[in-house]
Amino acid sequence: MKISTRLLSTTSALAMVLLGTSAQAETELTFVWHAGTCADALVDIAKDYPDKSVKIVPALVPYGPEWHNKIASEFAIQGDGFDFAMWDSQSTAEFAGGGHAVKLNDIFASSDVLSADLFPAASISQYGEYPDNSGDFYGLPMNQDAYGMMYRSDLFEDPAEMAAFKEKYGRELTVPQTYQEAAEVAEFFTRPDEGLYGWGQMGGREYDFATTASNSFLWSFGGELYNPETYEVQGYLNSPASIDGVQAYVDMFKFAPPGSGSWGFDEVNAAFQQGQLAMAMQWFYFNGSNADPSVNKFADGTSFGILPGAVGRDGLFRRQFSVGGQGMGINKYSKKLPELTKFMEWYFQPEQQKRYAAVCQTGLKSVLESDDWQSLNSYNAQFSTALQYLNDYWHLPQYPVLLDQLQEEISNAITGTKTVEEALTDAAKRHERTLERAGYEITRSDSTPEVPDQEITPVGTKEIIKVN
Amino acid sequence: MTVTDQSQQPTATKRRSAATDKKKSSGRMMILGFLSPTLLILIFMVAYPIISLIDYSFYNFSALNPHEGYKWAGLDNYTYLLSDKALWQRFIFTGKFVFVCVSLQMIIGIFVGYQLQKKFKGRDVIFTLLMMPMMLSPVVVGFLWRYMLNSEWGVVNYLISSVGLDKVSWLSQTTPALFAAAAADTWMWTPFIILLATAAFRGIPDTIYEAAEVDGASAAYKFFRLTLPMSAPVLFIALILRLIDSFKQYDLFFALTGGGPGSSTETVSFAVAKTAFNYFYTGEASALAVILLFIIIGLSMILVRHLNKMGDKY
Numbered sequence: 001m002k003i004s005t006r007l008l009s010t011t012s013a014l015a016m017v018l019l020g021t022s023a024q025a026e027t028e029l030t031f032v033w034h035a036g037t038c039a040d041a042l043v044d045i046a047k048d049y050p051d052k053s054v055k056i057v058p059a060l061v062p063y064g065p066e067w068h069n070k071i072a073s074e075f076a077i078q079g080d081g082f083d084f085a086m087w088d089s090q091s092t093a094e095f096a097g098g099g100h101a102v103k104l105n106d107i108f109a110s111s112d113v114l115s116a117d118l119f120p121a122a123s124i125s126q127y128g129e130y131p132d133n134s135g136d137f138y139g140l141p142m143n144q145d146a147y148g149m150m151y152r153s154d155l156f157e158d159p160a161e162m163a164a165f166k167e168k169y170g171r172e173l174t175v176p177q178t179y180q181e182a183a184e185v186a187e188f189f190t191r192p193d194e195g196l197y198g199w200g201q202m203g204g205r206e207y208d209f210a211t212t213a214s215n216s217f218l219w220s221f222g223g224e225l226y227n228p229e230t231y232e233v234q235g236y237l238n239s240p241a242s243i244d245g246v247q248a249y250v251d252m253f254k255f256a257p258p259g260s261g262s263w264g265f266d267e268v269n270a271a272f273q274q275g276q277l278a279m280a281m282q283w284f285y286f287n288g289s290n291a292d293p294s295v296n297k298f299a300d301g302t303s304f305g306i307l308p309g310a311v312g313r314d315g316l317f318r319r320q321f322s323v324g325g326q327g328m329g330i331n332k333y334s335k336k337l338p339e340l341t342k343f344m345e346w347y348f349q350p351e352q353q354k355r356y357a358a359v360c361q362t363g364l365k366s367v368l369e370s371d372d373w374q375s376l377n378s379y380n381a382q383f384s385t386a387l388q389y390l391n392d393y394w395h396l397p398q399y400p401v402l403l404d405q406l407q408e409e410i411s412n413a414i415t416g417t418k419t420v421e422e423a424l425t426d427a428a429k430r431h432e433r434t435l436e437r438a439g440y441e442i443t444r445s446d447s448t449p450e451v452p453d454q455e456i457t458p459v460g461t462k463e464i465i466k467v468n
Numbered sequence: 469m470t471v472t473d474q475s476q477q478p479t480a481t482k483r484r485s486a487a488t489d490k491k492k493s494s495g496r497m498m499i500l501g502f503l504s505p506t507l508l509i510l511i512f513m514v515a516y517p518i519i520s521l522i523d524y525s526f527y528n529f530s531a532l533n534p535h536e537g538y539k540w541a542g543l544d545n546y547t548y549l550l551s552d553k554a555l556w557q558r559f560i561f562t563g564k565f566v567f568v569c570v571s572l573q574m575i576i577g578i579f580v581g582y583q584l585q586k587k588f589k590g591r592d593v594i595f596t597l598l599m600m601p602m603m604l605s606p607v608v609v610g611f612l613w614r615y616m617l618n619s620e621w622g623v624v625n626y627l628i629s630s631v632g633l634d635k636v637s638w639l640s641q642t643t644p645a646l647f648a649a650a651a652a653d654t655w656m657w658t659p660f661i662i663l664l665a666t667a668a669f670r671g672i673p674d675t676i677y678e679a680a681e682v683d684g685a686s687a688a689y690k691f692f693r694l695t696l697p698m699s700a701p702v703l704f705i706a707l708i709l710r711l712i713d714s715f716k717q718y719d720l721f722f723a724l725t726g727g728g729p730g731s732s733t734e735t736v737s738f739a740v741a742k743t744a745f746n747y748f749y750t751g752e753a754s755a756l757a758v759i760l761l762f763i764i765i766g767l768s769m770i771l772v773r774h775l776n777k778m779g780d781k782y
Contacts, residue, residue: 065722069745076531076748098533203640205728259619259637262728271620397533401747412730415640 032085035060038360075100083334086326096138097397102330113345127327139327141363154301186255189278198255200280219320221245222312224452235448238424304379305468316460323390524754532748545755577661585669610723613652642732668699
């Protein structure tokens with residue numbers, strides 16, 4: 001009797017320990033992202049996830065190729081070192097095309113909460129659809145972003161500056177609507193003796209620094225990176241309109257601090273925050289810190305706007321700039337899909353997304369469209385407007401190779417090693433070789449357009465559409 | 469008289485010889501037993517990857533997209549790479565970088581090391597401080613120098629402009645970018661030469677210098693005819709290690725220039741890493757790595773042979 005009582009109590013104690021252990025057992029959902037405010041926000045919000053057995057673990061890397069390579073290397077070994085990752089919109093093609101990302105349509109079909117309709121159609125298409133227009137989604141718009149413009153409103157509103165500008169250019173000093181206007185305003189404010197320059201933009205060789213900026217000019221002047229129907233690159237990337245655009249981008253360095261041809265976003269921010277720039281191209285992502293007086297000593301005199309467009313050689317106005325931000329994709333080799341799906345169902349609720357949107361740019365339609373969010377600060381409403389002008393790189397699995405080749409050639413154009421035409425022609429030839437190597441059949445047309453945008457998803461308008 | 473049974477002698481010799489053979493054989497077995505774990509680790513950790521690397525270099529495939537299959541390429545990857553002008557430019561740049569860096573590091577390292585062998589107050593503190601850059605990660609050094617060399621607010625241009633000279637766009641022009649990278653690498657790795665040089669110089673017996681002084685040798689004579697020759701083997705090892713390491717330099721450029729402007733500061737190692745883990749052209753990257761491996765092995769063999777000759781001499 002004594003033995004059986006002791007046995008019973010021991011067994012009970014053991015069972016309690018085991019049950020206790022099981023109740024405390026954590027499912028760790030690891031994600032890869034570049035370090036920054038938005039990754040911190042995700043971790044912070046996830047702390048309030050009601051299921052305390054699930055823990056969200058960040059695996060953060062610096063922005064740039066390491067971030068892409070960390071995700072790609074894990075996929076290459078078909079590993080489950082992370083469960084989900086935030087990757088650039090253009091990487092969806094590479095990872096989904098390689099069969100490494102979970103197709104989200106199946107999750108949408110089985111979930112009562114998650115669906116493609118939660119997000120703006122254009123956004124989920126940009127961040128998650130592969131192939132284009134297929135209706136197959138591999139990513140959700142986790143953190144939207146767009147190229148924007150910040151400028152020193154204290155200078156723009158200074159009566160003396162306004163009068164001097166009018167006297168010199170014969171028109172009012174206003175926030176530029178076109179790159180042609182931007183060049184004049186930038187020239188006006190370029191005063192090296194005073195340590196002031198008219199324009200700041202990225203031109204660095206790393207990752208996508210130069211090309212996200214140069215593409216914004218290229219598209220606005222009516223150029224295109226390639227013809228997605230025929231896979232022709234020659235005649236498109238080096239079309240007269242594309243050359244006009246990239247030339248305008250290269251010319252803007254005349255009004256930028258010397259040496260800024262190697263700048264990334266950190267340097268643009270630092271120069272602006274030190275009062276060296278009157279205007280700068282920058283991602284909306286950084287507006288929070290640039291509007292913060294503890295970071296930017298000119299924050300009170302800083303305003304945020306939408307990037308200019310351009311009047312192309314065909315006389316039409318276009319405003320097109322690079323999409324930023326990241327989609328959230330799921331590692332196909334993760335063994336925790338059910339737990340992750342439940343977390344996503346909670347995370348993409350308006351309550352959580354409102355918290356996220358207070359510091360970053362959500363992809364949830366209901367939050368984006370709400371008055372609360374749009375009036376939260378001086379730039380959210382403009383961000384909503386900016387979403388309609390976004391364009392993106394190639395949505396092809398060969399994206400990393402094409403990007404690196406274009407980065408190299410644009411960098412050559414910035415330094416003057418090649419003319420813009422030579423650089424774009426060389427890039428086009430290299431791109432075609434990359435596509436052919438990957439098995440694409442390039443259908444050669446009899447002629448290529450002077451302004452490719454007239455053929456490919458045309459966006460040109462006769463009137464300049466004012467947004468700032 | 470001692471009578472020896474001659475007929476038994478060969479049998480005893482045979483027995484002795486058999487015992488020796490047995491001892492030798494058991495000795496060999498013991499050696500093999502001791503060596504086998506190391507040999508197995510070496511085969512697994514070194515030989516297998518190198519053989520795999522060489523094997524991969526004959527195929528066209530992507531580790532990220534294995535479903536696309538392995539296509540036999542024969543020597544195509546090699547012929548493509550060796551006929552690619554861009555790769556030769558990377559070799560030329562790597563050669564320039566190695567030459568500039570290693571020359572500066574050896575000259576400064578030997579000079580500073582020679583000063584540090586002398587006894588003076590605070591020597592150990594200075595020595596410790598000098599060693600600090602070597603303890604940093606090359607990526608950290610890259611970012612650090614990137615900010616120091618910023619054309620507008622970097623400390624280097626601040627110093628240049630404070631003496632009335634024009635600011636230099638260090639990282640957005642090819643030649644200044646080479647010297648910027650060489651300066652960062654020299655700042656980081658000269659301490660390594662100082663460390664080895666100081667150790668070598670301090671190992672030379674004082675009696676030799678005293679004898680030279682008695683003979684009226686000048687300071688320069690002592691340095692060039694005594695110090696340098698007697699520490700040559702150690703300095704040569706330092707040279708070999710720096711040559712090999714500089715030839716493989718990747719992470720510094722990754723952080724400092726990103727390979728730009730254009731691709732003008734891409735080293736061969738940078739190209740290998742990019743082709744392998746950004747492009748995921750695994751076969752082509754393997755072929756490039758094999759080329760690099762054979763160059764480094766060849767270079768090392770020449771230098772080690774020279775080192776052995778030097779060892780015989782001193």
